[in-house]
Amino acid sequence: MEVFSVGNVEFLLQGLMLTIKIALATCLISIVWGTFLAVVKNYGDKMSRFLASAYIDIFRNTPLLLWMLAACFVLPVFFGQFPQAFWGTVGFSLYTSSVMAEIIRGGLNSIPKGQFEAAYSQGFGPFFTLFYIILPQTFRRVVPSMLSQVITTVKDTAYLAGLGIAELTYKSKTILASLKSFEEILLMIAFVAGIYFIICFSLSMAVRYYAKKTSYVH
Helix, strand or coil: CHHHCHHHHHHHHHHHHHHHHHHHHHHHHHHHHHHHHHHHHHHCCHHHHHHHHHHHHHHHCCCHHHHHHHHHHCHHHHHCCCCHHHHHHHHHHHHHHHHHHHHHHHHHHCCCCHHHHHHHHCCCCHHHHHHHHHHHHHHHHHHHHHHHHHHHHHHHHHHHHHHCCCCHHHHHHHHHCCCCCHHHHHHHHHHHHHHHHHHHHHHHHHHHHHHHHHHHHC
16 A cells, blocks of 8 residues: 555654654753753742743743744854754753753752751752752652653654654655545554554553552652
């Protein structure tokens, strides 16, 4: 059947690889930048807390696609021309970092304040207390929420198709335009949906397994 020809499958796999690369890059950048924002919002000085809060509130309360568009059409004017996938990832990361920041901040707030005092009494400074004592505990507590956000990130890569970035959804749209029968169109949509489902369901099972495992520990 034409819909599952070798050429079409290879074409979709190319898009899938780009989807995975963008999702991974976005998650890594978002965890690093989101951690910084969460720490600043919780423990920074008054101006730093205000700026971090403003960043988080602005990005969390505006559409993701808007920031992808801004990254692809505004940032190149200031920073030069790079592939659309690069700028799409930048816009995606800027948005997702605000979500990760609130997840991580929730974890920070769950750590008893007495742990700071105990660390200071042992000679640890603020940086080493955060890095070696507070953040490791924080990440263990928020892993399920972070993994859930990773699932959302994988699904949201589909927005990049609207910017002409050749990820999985864009590739499938290109193939759909060449199909003639309704049955083939349905098969292609089901096939692509199945790919997303397998990835996201596998991640959701990992979330459930981790949550169940840690509940036994506690």
